[in-house]
Amino acid sequence: MGMTRICDTWRQWRSAWREQTPLARTLLDCFPGVAMLIDADGIVLSVNPGFESFSGHPPGALVGRRITCLDMDPLHGDISHALAQSVAGRAPWRGLLLCRRADGQLIHQDAVFQPLETLSGEKLKLLVTLHDITELHQCALQDHAFLERLQGTLAQLPGVVFQLCQSARGDFDFLYLSDGLQALAGLSPRTVMDNANALLTRVHTKDREVLNTSMAQSAISLDIWELDFRLDTPDGVRWIEGRATPQRRHDGLTLWDGLLLDITARKREEQRTRRLVSTDMLTGVLNRRAFFDYAEGVRALATRQQRTVPLAMLDIDHFKVLNDTHGHAAGDLALQVFAMTCRNCLRPYDLFARIGGEEFAVLLVDTSPEEALGVLERLREAVEAIDLDYKGDTLSLTVSLGLSVITPEGSLDLALSQADRALYQAKDAGRNRLALAPDYPGVHAPHEH
Numbered sequence: 001m002g003m004t005r006i007c008d009t010w011r012q013w014r015s016a017w018r019e020q021t022p023l024a025r026t027l028l029d030c031f032p033g034v035a036m037l038i039d040a041d042g043i044v045l046s047v048n049p050g051f052e053s054f055s056g057h058p059p060g061a062l063v064g065r066r067i068t069c070l071d072m073d074p075l076h077g078d079i080s081h082a083l084a085q086s087v088a089g090r091a092p093w094r095g096l097l098l099c100r101r102a103d104g105q106l107i108h109q110d111a112v113f114q115p116l117e118t119l120s121g122e123k124l125k126l127l128v129t130l131h132d133i134t135e136l137h138q139c140a141l142q143d144h145a146f147l148e149r150l151q152g153t154l155a156q157l158p159g160v161v162f163q164l165c166q167s168a169r170g171d172f173d174f175l176y177l178s179d180g181l182q183a184l185a186g187l188s189p190r191t192v193m194d195n196a197n198a199l200l201t202r203v204h205t206k207d208r209e210v211l212n213t214s215m216a217q218s219a220i221s222l223d224i225w226e227l228d229f230r231l232d233t234p235d236g237v238r239w240i241e242g243r244a245t246p247q248r249r250h251d252g253l254t255l256w257d258g259l260l261l262d263i264t265a266r267k268r269e270e271q272r273t274r275r276l277v278s279t280d281m282l283t284g285v286l287n288r289r290a291f292f293d294y295a296e297g298v299r300a301l302a303t304r305q306q307r308t309v310p311l312a313m314l315d316i317d318h319f320k321v322l323n324d325t326h327g328h329a330a331g332d333l334a335l336q337v338f339a340m341t342c343r344n345c346l347r348p349y350d351l352f353a354r355i356g357g358e359e360f361a362v363l364l365v366d367t368s369p370e371e372a373l374g375v376l377e378r379l380r381e382a383v384e385a386i387d388l389d390y391k392g393d394t395l396s397l398t399v400s401l402g403l404s405v406i407t408p409e410g411s412l413d414l415a416l417s418q419a420d421r422a423l424y425q426a427k428d429a430g431r432n433r434l435a436l437a438p439d440y441p442g443v444h445a446p447h448e449h
């Protein structure tokens with residue numbers, strides 16, 4: 001029975017009572033629950049038929065006795081308290097009462113004590129209505145137990161379960177975050193549920209834009225949101241994998257139910273593998289495959305910007321002699337020192353790779369054809385200056401270089417073959433020198449050391 005019906009009944013009852021009409025008794029009899037009339041001392045004046053099925057006692061059993069005898073603890077029980085409150089304040093009291101039936105069974109009651117208006121001089125009377133909510137109460141207990149179990153399970157998950165809401169204005173609000181957030185981000189779920197920015201401002205600055213864009217796309221298309229992003233935590237930067245399913249509510253809000261997982265270890269492993277796959281094991285510089293991958297990216301950008309990129313091929317001179325004279329181990333050491341020397345002559349974002357046995361390539365990013373000549377000449381001199389102590393012998397190295405440019409119209413392969421041809425010219429011309437491809441920009445005569 002709804003609260004509205006109870007209120008309606010009170011209203012009708014009050015006016016019926018004031019006018020002392022037979023309707024008062026009729027209403028009491030028809031009331032679809034327990035209704036009783038008591039005086040200010042709690043003495044029961046009358047009960048309706050619903051009382052019998054509610055209490056298990058015959059209807060007359062309570063009339064003339066105190067209502068507090070229904071209390072679990074008649075001395076300090078809830079009914080005494082409710083009665084005292086309502087009488088003292090001359091105001092309705094509503095709350096939960098626990099009563100005992102004749103068979104001993106406990107029942108939860110949604111109870112109302114309603115003081116009735118009386119004519120002056122009359123003693124105060126109260127209408128008490130009881131509504132059995134034992135079943136509802138048990139359901140609530142079961143729901144509560146289920147939710148507690150669910151919370152426990154969520155807390156065990158290696159990540160964070162969340163529900164995120166975006167208002168039509170675009171503000172984010174976390175409606176739920178599981179306890180795993182503390183371990184993942186060093187933040188309590190409550191803090192972030194109170195203020196989503198506590199977490200959102202921890203997203204790494206480099207990933208904020210892509211996060212916002214991906215959420216906006218997911219909100220529009222209602223496609224699953226998926227993103228790997230970095231989070232600044234008290235323990236350092238963590239990689240997070242986010243995945244959530246959006247739904248649009250009828251009031252225009254977008255809701256995402258999803259999961260955040262810490263994938264820092266996996267990302268580190270991926271980066272390590274990527275480094276291994278792209279690195280030459282002997283010298284530690286880029287290998288052939290990585291060089292072609294990265295160089296193609298540099299070329300594409302330069303083409304868009306209509307710029308040229310200097311590209312050089314390098315080959316150590318008479319390396320076979322060094323190998324044959326001092327052994328393969330000496331050759332390996334020389335390759336390592338050579339690679340380190342070259343790398344030190346270049347800027348971090350220039351590409352330097354070992355693309356064959358003693359063959360290397362350099363791509364000079366953001367460098368003019370003129371500047372490239374200076375850089376490579378310094379590199380050649382640095383190699384010439386190597387004095388490598390090996391088992392009492394001093395090993396010296398020189399390098400020959402062929403230089404070309406990748407043009408906005410040309411390809412990487414074309415520039416490589418031009419640099420390669422220039423390299424052979426440098427070898428033919430006596431080695432330890434730099435030779436330029438025929439149409440190297442800005443320089444007409446072949447440049448030689």
Ligand SMILES: Nc1nc2c(ncn2[C@@H]2O[C@H](COP(=O)(O)OP(=O)(O)OP(=O)(O)O)[C@@H](O)[C@H]2O)c(=O)[nH]1
Nearest residue numbers: 315316317318319320321323328329331332357358
């Ligand atoms: N120690 C060592 N030697 C290598 C490696 N890769 C290639 N080589 C050697 O490098 C030498 C290359 O010799 P060549 O191609 O004849 O060239 P070069 O002796 O340098 O002569 P020019 O290039 O004409 O100056 C060969 O002896 C290869 O065995 C390596 O990883 N370690």
